[in-house]
Amino acid sequence: MREKSDPRKPSACRSCGAQVLWATTTLGKQTPLDAEPVPDGDWILAFSAKLFRLSVTKWRPGEDPARRRYTNHFSTCASADQHRSPKASSR
């Protein structure tokens, strides 16, 4: 059964416990972003009510400056190494 948790609500990173948002990249992968927007973030999020998911795209100059920008959690996670070996933490 699939979880229907709201992707707009932050959840705790399994490695470090920080609040992260899970979003889907253009490649269809799930990636965590820091839940707190930052002024110089590299990523922007868009919520699709139809797909019920967040999608993440690279920030580009010319985007609406009012949009919130985010940092990929991989670059800030205290336990980033664990993210790179997903099999190590599978049940």
Ligand SMILES: [Zn+2]
């Ligand atoms: Zn983390």
